[in-house]
Amino acid sequence: MRPGLRLLLAASAVLCNLATTPLWAQGRIIEDVVASEQRGYVSVTLLFSCSLRYLSHTPATDGEAVQVRFSAGPDCGRATASEPRPMLAGAAGYVRSIDLVRPFGSDVQVLIGWSRAETFVLTPSMNGRQLRVRLLRAETPQVTVKELPQGVSTYAVNLASSTTPFPPDALAAAAKIVGARTYVSETVVDDQRWYRLRAGPFVTEMAAKQALTNSRGEFPKAWVAISDDDTLNEIGTPSGVATVRSTAPQVNASMTPEEIKKALAQAKDAFRRKNYATAIPLLTQLTQQPEFPQRADAQEMLALARERSGQVAHAKAEYEDYLQRYPTGDGATRVHKRLQALAWATRPGRDGSNGGDGDESPWRVYGGFSQIYRQDQSHTESGLASSDLTTQNALLTDVSLVARRHGERFDFTTRASAGYGYDMLTDGPGSQSRVSLLFAEFADRVAGWYARLGRQAGGSGGLMGTFDGMQAGYQLWPRLRVNGFFGFPVDSTREGPDSERKFVGVSADVGTLANAWDLSFYAVDQQYSGVTDRQAVGTEVRYFRPGITVVGIADFDVHYSTLNTMLLLGTFTLPARWTLNLNLDHRKSPGLSTRNAMIGQPVRRFDELFGLYSPQQIEQLALDRTAESKMYSAGVSRPFGERWQWSLDASTMTLGSTPESGGVPATPSSGTDIAVSTQALGYGLFGRGDVTSLGLQYQTGESAQVLSLGVGTQLPIGERWRVGPRLRLDQRKLDIDRSTTLTYSPALRAEMRGKHLTFEMEGGAEIGSRNMGTISEDATRYYFSLGYRYDF
Amino acid sequence: MAGCASEQQAGPREYLDERTAATITVAGEAMVFACNRPELGVHARDYVTLTAVDVNTSGRHATHLVGYAWSTLDKRTVQESDSRYEIIADDRTLPLQPMPDGFRSIGVNEPPIPVPSRSALPLTAPITRDQLQFLRDTPGAYVVRTRDGVLERFDLWSAPQR
DSSP states (O other), rough: OOOHHHHHHHHHHHHHHHHHOOHHHOSSSSEEHHHHHHHTTTEEEEEEEEOEEEEESSSEEEEEEEEEEEEEOGGGGGGSOOOOOOOGGGGGTTEEEEEOOSSSSSSSEEEEEEEEEEEEEEEEOOOOEEEEEEEEOOOOOOOOOTOOSSOOOOOEEEEEEEOOOOOOHHHHHHHHHSSSSSEEEEEEEEEEEEEEEEEESSHHHHHHHHHHOOOTTTTOOOOEEEOOOOHOOOEEEEEEESOOOOOOOTOOOOOOOOHHHHHHHHHHHHTTTTOOOHHHHHHHHHHHHSSSEEEEEEEHHHHHHHTTTTHHHHHHHHHHHHHOOOTTTTTHHEEEEEEEEHHHOOOOOOOOOOOOOSHHHHHEEEEEEEEEEEEEEEEEEEEHHHEEEEEEEEEEEEEEEEEEEEEESSSEEEEEEEEEEEOOOSSSSSOOOEEEEEEEEETTTTTEEEEEEEOOOOOSTTTOOOOEEEEEEEEEETEEEEEEEEEEOOOTTTOOOTTTTEEEEEEEEEEEEEEEEEEEEEEEEEETTEEEEEEEEEEEEEEETTTOOOOOOOEEEETTEEEEEEEEEHHHHHHGGGGEEEEEEEESSSSOOOGGGGTTTTOOSSSEEEEEEEHHHHHHHHHHHHHHEEEEEEEEEEEEEETTTEEEEEEEEEEEEEEBTTTTBBBBBOEEEEEEEEEEEEEEESSSEEEEEEEEEEEEEEEEEEEEEEEEEEEEEETTEEEEEEEEEEEEETTTTTTTEEEEEEEEEHHHHHESSEEEEEEEEEEEEEEEEEEEEEEEEEEEEEEEEEEE | OHHHHHSSSSOOOOEEEEETTEEEOOOOOEEEEEEEEEETTTTOOEEEEEEEEEETTEEEEEEEEEEEEEEOHHHHHHHTTTTTEEETTTTEEEEEEEOOOOOOGTTOSSSSSSOSTOOOOEEEOOOHHHHHHHHHHOOOOOOEEETTEEEEEEEEOOOOOO
């Protein structure tokens, strides 16, 4: 091949890559992060701008962070050493940090830092555009009305004492440090008036001691105070909470003893199942009866049911009435403490401050704004010819906004995440805007239903990705939630709603059963221009036990009578601190839908196919264009010493052939690609907070062998700076022309984090040399980015 | 007084109380608080000597401040039962309970520190590790005696080395 022609082909390849890779994919793989609270767990979803195939993760189920390995799809574009951090506003409170690096080969590693130690289950999506992580939260323990410890002592943490009053900002600052409400109490000791800056009150000593531990860094002389000031000894209705009447016995109430016994049994059963909507009317009816032996228990249970249903004012009224009626009853101590806890929980900031919030508004508004400038340039030399090309020159702007209102019964959330990429290239893909999320959600915690409308992330219930539409759910029984969906799938977040494709679906979430099983079942019907695009039923099964996590996903297309996806991944904690990951992944690629018939056809819109083919032919074309993909992977990891984590992974991947039809040539099978990689991660090697990685990967397939070596570190410098030098070496041997390409990729990333403002900068190069025997070709690529992010 | 203190071992001392079968760990040197009594003599003082002990009774640990109120001249003031003693550190107060019959009720028969005088009044108070730490970290801690409505302040006279 002549050098000029080769150069032309190389340039064409770059341009093709540029044309098919979205502007965002070149700069940001994690498009957004969103979290939503569900019954018993928090669902955190990472939205990807290109397809990432899950390989493994470590640690298995528990920790303050999880590292997830993916294999990047071809639509993810060329690797840069690291990525701009995604906006985390949508998962604030759950996710502390997310870092994505591409250390070598096709490997993509995502390190998610949680805000606290979590127990988690990972579930990849069917189309590789999402990763869902379920943070397991203990459900409210099984209810008994005698669960509180005896004793009416109440606690606070005395953070500091002073003979002069504390300024208001000292209270707010202390509240943020301790993460609890603060207040000032006064005392006179030996004729000296002392002002005490306190955190609390706390109902349990354990909670106070936890706060004491949190505060010791800033307040070394902090101590736990026990019922020694007015705040700790008071009960009653705090201002700002509506007072309602308690349930009083009715003169004409006349249940027989048998009816009382039966109703009480029904109420207790409903209460045990946390079905408060059933328990409350029964208990109300019971407490309207004249005095009977179990009336005190019924009233306490009614108060507790109302409290747990979010009916705070009613619960307080019942508790107060209980104390008046049964001041020396068995439950008086418990009720006293519950009333105190309720009073503190609902008290407006009187002379103190709330932990972290600073005000009592039910609204919380937070978000972020970022701008990053990126420039990529490449220089190619082959023989006597050379060329320079600027492949990216863009300013990426992203904004994320969350507004939440948490009411006594109703919650409202609205979320917007959007961006704009200003393309400064004269021959580039052009400026692009995206809207990843734009929805409003309304939830009734008492009735157990929610509805969400707008652009939102799918991923469950057979929904393959982002969609414009509505989903709603209802907690039918304590362990059964039913959901419904309808809307329009979103192929690209850079496009508006497309009403030509629409779907409707239902799903049911069952569990948790036997403290281990969560099951989801779904059915979805998707139409495209009046033709069935996808009609599927499926299930998602999650099994979770300490040390064992298994997730299985099966999706069956009933229209085509074929299995679309079957995915099974398991993570097992073995003796001697070994962790084993297994991953079996069979799927259609791309996911089976009638729309696949457009591949290779000279049409821009689906309905144009009707002028060329009959419906039966279109469906056959769709089947012909859909290949079978199989991937198996296994990996082990183990910590060594206190600072190192080592992992070894092996995976095979096969993409099947597709036949010739409709004028589209056949594609042969890719053969089996095998990848083996090993990695060592070192923590705190140079001080506190640094992470160092060493990795080696070997990939071999029918057309190429790639050996990659990566080394990198992230070093904190002082409180604010982080610096991350990184080096990657790739040796690629292509069988087709027997060429060998050697690429060196040094990069440096620096970041300065302030309280709200973060500056980040990254620069790097890819210096490649391709040897084809008599001819050699050198290609150099430089990239640079500079930006800031403001979080509020 | 200082001479007596210097004869004690600097570090914690442990012994088995043969009467109560408890293992007593005594925290090093004692703290001595003093209150000048100029009406009695130029160098006349009343004292409160305190130390911390851990009482291990069959694995059940309890920490106490134990010590004595004593005087070189006026035995009456320390023997009057209506005197109340409190140790004060910043805004924290810890009442010291007079134990005229000794420390037996807290599992200590053999005195953990030498009895300073025959007329010395044993004092004790249950204390937590946090309170001990607070006491150690508060330089201006002192003892107050309330007698007939009159407060008398005992300032630190000698303290163990940190």
